[in-house]
Amino acid sequence: MHKITLMNSKGGCGKTTIATNLAAYYAAKGYSTCLFDFDPQGSSANWLSRRNENRPPIYGFVAGNNKMSPVNSNQQQAPSDSQIAIIDSPAGVALDDATLKALVKNTDTLLMPVLPSPIDIHACAHFIEKILIQGGAKQNGLKMSNIGIVANRVKTNTVAYRALCKFLDRLGIPFVASLNDAQNYVFAHEHGLGIHELSKSRNVKDQEQWSELLNWLDTKAMENSTTNKQAGNF
Template identity: 40%
Template sequence: MRHIMVLNAKGGCGKSTIATNIASYFATQGANVSLADYDPQRSSLDWVERRPSNRATIHGVAAFEDGLRRAPRNADILVIDSPARSHGAELTELVKHAETIVVPVLPSTIDMQATARFLEELKSIGKIERKQAKIATVANRVRDNTLIWDELDEYLTKTRVPYVAALREAQNYIRAYTRGIGIFELPEYIAWPDWEEWEPLTAWLRTKRSQP
């Protein structure tokens, strides 16, 4: 079973949106997918419960209650939606469950500063130092032609962490979430710009560069 974790100590950066869409992507590719939600707000679990019966099944795991003990052992992919404010021993414990870590970052000075500190803490964890888990960053909810987006793009380009995708702020994510589906399950004529933006991220996730 492959473990993909969406992780950032900063709250409100879109972890659940990224996690649900990674889960739906692999499910639409025919994988047996589980989605574990460590956040008591249970945004990812709520999404799973909304999922239509005619869509590829995704098994939800209430990880905020008892960790990954109830995660199905026969899953091909386990996507993990991590809680906010994870630091120190809690962060180290979370990373034990990760092989691939995706860090979403919003275009704001506060988010960039918080993420800079978080990435340094993350890279200091033994498992990461030993290259037993791979990290990438994703610019999330970006608006083209804004100064703060230019700043975020420059910042992520300069970090010593792979910067694999930039995802726009779009109503399609809200449309998909409220229906329990992913961006890849919306009609092409609506969602093709988002599919194009996701391609570098899904391509990275499919390569060995994203795995230890």
């Protein structure tokens, strides 16, 4: 199973948006897909509860009180043949060290959405340090090359976007994709959909941008299957 976690210290950077879009994409591709919501706000679970039951299924779980509760099903835990687990986490400020460590330990690939603003760039740099130190990334088998940055809500040709690109270049962590600021994300979320489930004519550009992210994740899935990180279950 390929475990992909969305994480960053900043609220509102797009963790849930990317988590739900990934879950919808993999489910539509026929993968047995789970979505774990570790955020007490429950936004991913809420999205899943709005998903039409005729859509490709996603096994949803909410984390709370040291246990997992299913969303919209009686499935008490991830099916043993699950292929993809998407983990949505709360903003880093709300993450205690023990949860941070557990998430790092149970992650094959970590995606960090960042908004193109100086405040977010600064916070992102600090959070990477936190993942390495408090999260014990090295001891828990999470390599820097398995952390990918996704610039989100981008408006190209702005000073803020160019500053973000410059920062990411220096960082030495893969800069995987840039996603535009687009109303399609808001619409899809409201309807329990991913943008790949909207008509292509509606969002060709958005889907093109996603292909960079999806290709990178495919490469990581292949690498992880050969290194076979045995992290265990939540």
